[in-house]
Amino acid sequence: MNNLLRRRAVCGACLCHSALRAGLSRAPGPPGPRVLVQDGFGSPPERRRLSGREGGATNVFDRRMKRRQKTWASCLRDHHKYDYLRDEVGSRVADRVYDVARTFPLALDVGCGKSHVAEHLSKDIVECLFLTDVSRGLLMQKKECEMPTKCVMADEEFLPFRENTFDLVVSSLSMHWINDLPAALRQIHRVLKPDGVFIGAMVGGETLYELRCSLQLAELEREGGFSPHVSPYTAATDMGNLLAQAGFSMLTVDVDEVQIHYPGMFEVMHDLQGMGESNCAWNRKSLLHRDTILAAAAIYREMYGNDDGSVPATFEILHMIGWKPHESQAKPATRGSATVSFRDLSKISQPQTSNKTDTP
Numbered sequence: 001m002n003n004l005l006r007r008r009a010v011c012g013a014c015l016c017h018s019a020l021r022a023g024l025s026r027a028p029g030p031p032g033p034r035v036l037v038q039d040g041f042g043s044p045p046e047r048r049r050l051s052g053r054e055g056g057a058t059n060v061f062d063r064r065m066k067r068r069q070k071t072w073a074s075c076l077r078d079h080h081k082y083d084y085l086r087d088e089v090g091s092r093v094a095d096r097v098y099d100v101a102r103t104f105p106l107a108l109d110v111g112c113g114k115s116h117v118a119e120h121l122s123k124d125i126v127e128c129l130f131l132t133d134v135s136r137g138l139l140m141q142k143k144e145c146e147m148p149t150k151c152v153m154a155d156e157e158f159l160p161f162r163e164n165t166f167d168l169v170v171s172s173l174s175m176h177w178i179n180d181l182p183a184a185l186r187q188i189h190r191v192l193k194p195d196g197v198f199i200g201a202m203v204g205g206e207t208l209y210e211l212r213c214s215l216q217l218a219e220l221e222r223e224g225g226f227s228p229h230v231s232p233y234t235a236a237t238d239m240g241n242l243l244a245q246a247g248f249s250m251l252t253v254d255v256d257e258v259q260i261h262y263p264g265m266f267e268v269m270h271d272l273q274g275m276g277e278s279n280c281a282w283n284r285k286s287l288l289h290r291d292t293i294l295a296a297a298a299i300y301r302e303m304y305g306n307d308d309g310s311v312p313a314t315f316e317i318l319h320m321i322g323w324k325p326h327e328s329q330a331k332p333a334t335r336g337s338a339t340v341s342f343r344d345l346s347k348i349s350q351p352q353t354s355n356k357t358d359t360p
Contacts, residue, residue, distance in 0.1 A: 061179055062280045069280060070137070072276070084260075085275065097125060098125065103125060107169070108165075109129060118149065130152060135276075171199075173201060176233055195324060200319070200321075206314065206316040207314065208314065209314060217299050234318065248323060249325045257314060257317070260312070263311075265300040
């Protein structure tokens with residue numbers, strides 16, 4: 001699979017660089033999937049700076065800019081050529097849904113994009129699926145899937161659904177752009193039914209470390225300092241605590257590493273733009289000097305380049321599973337009820353000695 005992904009990425013880069021509550025209303029636009037729009041979506045930024053957490057949260061990302069980036073990417077003539085990473089991670093999220101031995105009558109995909117998870121699911125597992133994304137352009141281009149779907153244009157930070165609505169919530173490569181991740185996880189926990197499950201994937205802290213290091217070294221050399229050009233990401237060690245604080249139980253967090261090979265650094269940046277994954281942090285630097293970019297490309301190839309002339313781009317994928325508590329779920333044993341001590345573990349590997357003596 002990784003070899004296939006690598007071939008798809010290199011070929012795609014070579015080709016591309018040469019060129020349900022009340023108040024939801026139908027959005028105007030060309031014929032296509034029926035897209036509902038959350039009331040109040042697109043409100044002024046000053047009215048959306050506050051988070052659901054007491055005391056507020058740091059507003060790291062410009063959510064309006066991210067919406068424009070995704071919409072621009074959806075309008076590209078060859079937009080499908082940039083779906084290789086989302087398709088791969090979406091299939092891995094779907095695999096984890098299949099690992100749960102049950103049928104989900106109603107499910108929600110948060111930040112669905114072009115429904116990269118839904119295309120890998122069957123109607124025997126999910127009977128009805130709600131698709132939400134911040135970009136209407138992506139929802140209009142959703143891929144075909146077996147189960148009936150309903151599209152709702154909504155921000156991942158403000159889910160417009162009632163409490164205890166969904167049996168399953170999935171999310172793939174969307175939550176790393178959320179300003180207040182703890183509050184977003186609490187919202188997902190709220191819309192889940194008791195004994196419902198959340199299965200998600202997001203990029204982690206080691207993502208694109210090659211690009212980050214190359215740009216920083218080039219700026220230090222040419223400009224005497226550096227600015228953040230790669231978005232800050234959540235560390236894998238923090239995800240368990242965030243899920244637990246949101247109220248989830250029976251947690252599972254694991255890490256995948258997807259490495260894709262490109263002809264050069266410019267193709268990496270070009271494909272990130274085509275994916276709608278350009279940096280949208282408020283403190284981003286708007287321009288890079290030409291000399292700095294050329295130096296960064298040379299550093300990238302010198303430090304990380306392969307023998308065949310390509311360069312790698314690493315994506316750390318954090319997979320998470322959390323369940324909304326229910327009385328039917330297994331409970332941990334009461335403290336002090338153990339019948340075996342850890343001190344006895346060392347005796348297991350010791351040979352048994354016999355006290356019997358041979359008799360003539």
